[in-house]
Amino acid sequence: MKKKSFLLTTILIMTLSMFLAACGGGTEKEEGGAADGGDAGADKPQFISIVTGGTGGTYYPLGGAFASIISDETGIETNAETSGASAENMTTLKNGDAEIAFTQTDIASYAKDGKLMFEGNAVENVQAIGTLYPETIQIVTTAGAGITSVEDLKGKKVSIGAPGSGTAANAEQILEVHGMTLDDIEKQDLSFDESTAGIQDGTIDAAFVTAGTPTGAVEGLSATEDVVIVPIAQDKIDALIEKYPFYIQDEVPSGTYGLTDAVSTVAVSAMLAVKSDLSEDVVYDITKAIFENLDQVTHAKGKIISAEKAVKGTGIEIHPGAQKYYDEKGFK
Template identity: 40%
Template sequence: MQYNINRRRFVAAAGGVGVAALAGCSGGESGDGLSWHAGGTDGTYYPLSGEFKTIIEDNTDYSVQVQSTGASVANVSSLDGGDAEFALIQNDIAYFAYNGTGIDDLEGNEMESIRGVATLYPETIHVVTQADSGIDSLEDLEGTSINTGDAGSGTQVNALQILETAGIEEGDFDEQNADFGTAADQVQDGDVDAAFTVGGWPVGAIEGLATNQDINLVEIGGDLRDEILDGAEWFAEDTVPGGTYNGVDEDVETVSVQAMIATHDGVDEEVVEEVTTAIFDNTGDINTKADFIDVDSAQEGMPIDLHAGAQAYFE
């Protein structure tokens, strides 16, 4: 199955990050500044990257510059172009980018320089609406206004995949594109009927929304979930536990992808090994998604070749 992302929007999202990226260094000399591309400030990537920055700077001679970006799709472009040494991305986007497939804008454009470091935690698909929206299933989203995430982001890719599987094509809804924080504001203000976010629960933007607005999380379950899982091997079953968000008391079935750390083959083996060692020898200093990030599970769902430096650590 081929999923379509508008080329202009993709290039604008990915190229804009390249212009804005903070300069990094791949040489590996002590004291070098490493550029680490994260995601939007209201998601999970950004605060987790901040924790990694602290751990790396406390346990190595490297400084780390964390850059807020449009997340996965923008980040693979930054890695392939050498604008970042490390980035957080989704495992499905890593696979698409490396193999030049899955998304029209990546088709035939293999980013073979990208390398894996470690997988981290499930990134849960959230579909959030106002509680009184009358939207109880994905099928109810036809004809509505939906924020599918930043243009060119992994969130947008996943949203369009899931909507297509539910029988809702582009043109069957009014698509809006913005970061998680803006999407939450749009739901609260009634500017969109629903918003997709992809992140480890609890997602800060949804937590904030739920304190100001009664919300509903639309279930992705049953036969539809089975069809989504059959059509895309990178998705896995997931559940948002009841009580995660104010007013959502019951478990909500959904799907997830996997968050991972990636780098590129131009980064010195020593640098990657030292960064990997710092993080996974000090997982006790991680607060965000701490229950999931562990050396024993750090290669589960890894879709691309490991960087030699990461391989040296995990072996």
Template identity: 35%
Template sequence: MKKSLSILLIVVLALALVFTGCSQPAQQETKEEAKQEGGEQSQKSGDTLELAFATGGTSGTYYPLGGSIANVWNNNIEGVNVTIQPAGASVENINRVSSGEVDIVLAMNNIADDAFNGTGKSFSKPLKNFKAVGVVYPEVMHVITTQASGVQSIADLKGKAINPGPPGSGTYVTAMKILEAYGIGPKDYTAKPGSFSDAVAGLKDGNIDAAFAVLSFPASAVQEIATTNPVKILEMDGADFDKVKELVPFASKFNITGGEYKGQDNDATTVTLQAVMYVKEDLSDDLVYQLTKVMYENTVEIAQGHARGKQIKLENAINGVTTPIHPGAQKYYDEKGIK
């Protein structure tokens, strides 16, 4: 009996060894296949170049327009995936692209010039690690109040509650210079800085008397305010414009057409700057060439995603750009005869 049991145990052990020996190659093969598949997936992921595009607040123009431009790039440039990010706009964006934190940004041309030269209160030293691609659209300074406020001019803002824009934005920096041009200092008003959404809410509920907003024209944010609170756009014209021009050299006159905003029946003169696209200086020439070409040659498609796409004009691509242009973009402009 014991002998039979011993024989049975030997047979079981032998069979176990056989099956273990057979299973090891299969398991090893499975691991090798998984390793190879994982390697192939990594390689495929590596074939797509991921680019980060910093824009602005979700209630402004930069964010939705940037999203439309990114979609057009992704649909027309093989091997590229551009992802947009909401951001604090011009000052923050120039700092981030210069440090290499993001690849592409939108910013006002006057802010980029300040950064490159290390001038103004926003930049303690020159930033050189970024290059211009080109002008995207004109940015219009809206100094907005309501008809009910009784404010008739920028000079009347002394003693008032003002939203000068999001801190770190081109709107905020430019607003400070405009107020300075009118002799209005930080102690002469109550500052309530915030986003464009904050400005809309503040003007609608009466928590602020006026707001500064650099937006495309016509601006949906201003139209939203005007639906319940007829607005007034405060003008900068004549000698007042000359004073602003001294502090904001890139400013040019812009006519806000009467009737576009409820309450603003007459034309109003304000100032405009340029929204420009900038990139990290070490992006390849071929990549930036493609980004430039696709943006300026697919404006109809961009406009389907955001109306400001209609204002992207190749003939205006380098107007107001004073910082160095990326060689990839310059190659495209040379081909098209843009000077």
């Protein structure tokens, strides 16, 4: 009986040892695979964050839609967060406090090159997923303000966007080609929502808003005020594009915000940037998820976003994972 009991105990111990060895071997394999650049899943994050912009802009609703798509399609829990937009977002990626960011192509270029607001503080750990849509520079005011040209902004209280946003650089460059500087206006650093609220209550006269049209904050203003979008003259547009080639000619269409005529202006492009240390497989899955589920994006800009256009004009290197997806689709 004792011999039988000893034999049974020995068998149980051997079985348990084999089980533990198998489990241990599996763990080593996963760890080794990740270290060797394999795709055993060890480098797939459980959670990622997308930094967007203010709630009154275009980044935030699009970011929310993208976060839902990524969560559903990849199994990575994804959250969209409000922020000060482009420039702040690039710094957030640099600091490792988010994985994906909305930004303007010009700001991404400044960040990688360490220019303008990034002088001495270049952002080297980012690459592009792709461009999304034109970001129209809208100089917003109301009929009662009496502002009909960029030159009329002189001496006025003008918001140039939230601190850290790319809108400030756009405002400075547009003023520059008109022979003006930020010293010629009473500069205010307000988010889009704060800007339109300030225009409505009379505490500011106008605001630069760089966002896809229609922009939610400006639409809200148009519900109670006769919105005016200040035009940029063709010769100034030409001068701006010549000096800063990342600009393109654009317009705010008639009917937008109740406008009776289209208004000439310029635009940069919105894009998605990503931390370069995310694996090729993860970024491939994210890119595929977004561009193959755009029918789930209810914002108007969803209709003009496409993978075919995404490879153009990013201003910075495309992440290998995103490039793999574009190569499969034959987009160059």
